[in-house]
Amino acid sequence: MTANAPTAHPYMANSVPDIKQEMLDAIGVSSVEELFEQIPDDHRLKRGLSLPKQLRSEAELRRHLVDLLSKNATCEQNLSFLGAGCWQHHVPAVCDEMVGRAEFLTNVWGSPSSDHGRNQTWFEYCSQIGELVKMDMVGMPVYSYGCAAGHAIRMASRITGRHEVLVPALSDPERLSVIRNYCEPDEMESHIAVVPVGYDAATGLLDLDDLKAKISPTTAAVYFESPSYVGLIERQGEEIAAIARANGAETIVGVDPITLGVLKAPADYGADIVVGTTQPLGVHMNCGGGVGGFIASRDEEKYVHEYNTLNISIAETERPGQFGFGLSCAHQTSYGMREKGKDWTGNSTYLWAISGAVYMALMGPEGFREAGNLIVAQAHYAAKTLGAVKGARVVFPAGFFKEFVVNFDDAGTSVEEINASLRAGGIFGGKDLSSEFPELGQSALFCVTECHTREDIDRLADALQEVLS
Numbered sequence: 001m002t003a004n005a006p007t008a009h010p011y012m013a014n015s016v017p018d019i020k021q022e023m024l025d026a027i028g029v030s031s032v033e034e035l036f037e038q039i040p041d042d043h044r045l046k047r048g049l050s051l052p053k054q055l056r057s058e059a060e061l062r063r064h065l066v067d068l069l070s071k072n073a074t075c076e077q078n079l080s081f082l083g084a085g086c087w088q089h090h091v092p093a094v095c096d097e098m099v100g101r102a103e104f105l106t107n108v109w110g111s112p113s114s115d116h117g118r119n120q121t122w123f124e125y126c127s128q129i130g131e132l133v134k135m136d137m138v139g140m141p142v143y144s145y146g147c148a149a150g151h152a153i154r155m156a157s158r159i160t161g162r163h164e165v166l167v168p169a170l171s172d173p174e175r176l177s178v179i180r181n182y183c184e185p186d187e188m189e190s191h192i193a194v195v196p197v198g199y200d201a202a203t204g205l206l207d208l209d210d211l212k213a214k215i216s217p218t219t220a221a222v223y224f225e226s227p228s229y230v231g232l233i234e235r236q237g238e239e240i241a242a243i244a245r246a247n248g249a250e251t252i253v254g255v256d257p258i259t260l261g262v263l264k265a266p267a268d269y270g271a272d273i274v275v276g277t278t279q280p281l282g283v284h285m286n287c288g289g290g291v292g293g294f295i296a297s298r299d300e301e302k303y304v305h306e307y308n309t310l311n312i313s314i315a316e317t318e319r320p321g322q323f324g325f326g327l328s329c330a331h332q333t334s335y336g337m338r339e340k341g342k343d344w345t346g347n348s349t350y351l352w353a354i355s356g357a358v359y360m361a362l363m364g365p366e367g368f369r370e371a372g373n374l375i376v377a378q379a380h381y382a383a384k385t386l387g388a389v390k391g392a393r394v395v396f397p398a399g400f401f402k403e404f405v406v407n408f409d410d411a412g413t414s415v416e417e418i419n420a421s422l423r424a425g426g427i428f429g430g431k432d433l434s435s436e437f438p439e440l441g442q443s444a445l446f447c448v449t450e451c452h453t454r455e456d457i458d459r460l461a462d463a464l465q466e467v468l469s
Helices: 017-027 032-036 058-069 093-099 116-133 145-160 173-183 208-214 237-246 257-261 334-340 350-387 415-424 454-468
Strands: 164-168 193-197 221-225 250-255 273-277 293-297 311-316 323-328 403-407 443-447
Touching: 093 350, 116 257, 116 293, 116 311, 116 323, 116 350, 145 164, 145 173, 145 221, 145 250, 145 273, 145 293, 164 173, 173 193, 193 208, 208 237, 221 237, 237 250, 250 257, 257 350, 350 403, 350 443, 350 454, 415 443, 415 454
Parallel strands: 164 193, 164 221, 221 250, 250 273
Antiparallel strands: 273 293, 311 323, 403 443
16 A cells, blocks of 8 residues: 555544645645655655555454464463563452543543542552552652663762662663663763672672772662562662762662562662562553553652652642542653653553552552462472472572572573473473573573462473473
């Protein structure tokens, strides 16, 4: 189909030729091509695009998409031990029910003075996250964990006037890539240098000597995660925060909120800004869409005025006992100041705030505690069971939450080959770390959550035993 084909696109009302011509006449041009005259001729494509056959009906489109989706191997049809940033947690049916309601599903924006039900739900979400991390200021969710970390680092840079951040060398490469993107290239005026800090080879925890050697008067923030990318609980949080504070730097902690029923909140060991993922809180795994990240801090002016997010506030009304909910500090966002706002503000994951609020309300403190204890118990049972398989060895055996590293160097085969054999038996093995962290050898990151039973873990161990024998 060419650009000027005399037909209408089935899903674009304004593609009707007569309407297109009416719009062109209204702006005083004779063709669409005239709108792009400013593009140099040598930048223009001289040939037609090699596009697939146009699908001209909804039925054809549906069949095409179903055929494509049928090629996927899902975590419902297979037993999955993959994690590394997107985890298989249970999503209660009530979460799906609530986010599917028309008043939430179709109501993305609205004006600050409207949609009080939506605003109240958003306020509850922010309040619940704040209670988990023990912070009073929580913004609306951003696109992902990595985006939250990137925004927080830029916040710290603006607060301190410094342009360097220290991050763990043992970080999720994808998340680190997002962070580097937010920190901008060297040539940019607001570039923030990203400096990796090594880890202890025996424990996997941050190397404090390396941290002390690299922190400087130019350091805006020290960023670390607990649990880390490889599932380790960072037991040195207070020491890391003290080192940062002594050097005038902010402490940013990345956290998985599902851990906070059994682990200390980041504020308890010195965090100034807390970021993390919201995906474990009632959000299904998905590919190609944001699963949500959050930013939280103390309710202090220097932090509040650096948020790029939409922020929800509560206020008393003229009628005693009644409250109103609305947006606050909207002027500092890109909605209020466009390119001069505090970074980019988007609404891509606001629906997940609804799901998160429902999930957290349903779970409550006791539910978080039970889920955390179950995950820890199942994950450690899995590590012990897999560690007993000949040719497998748990690399960092102490102090992890739901993910742990298994090395297969003694098996004389690669993780890629092992995972291929497991897939043939309907099992997704651990994330292959061999190319990301060559120093760990042929290692894989396994994930175990509340969704896994002892029988699931035993099935994995038996399958590994067979593959490695």
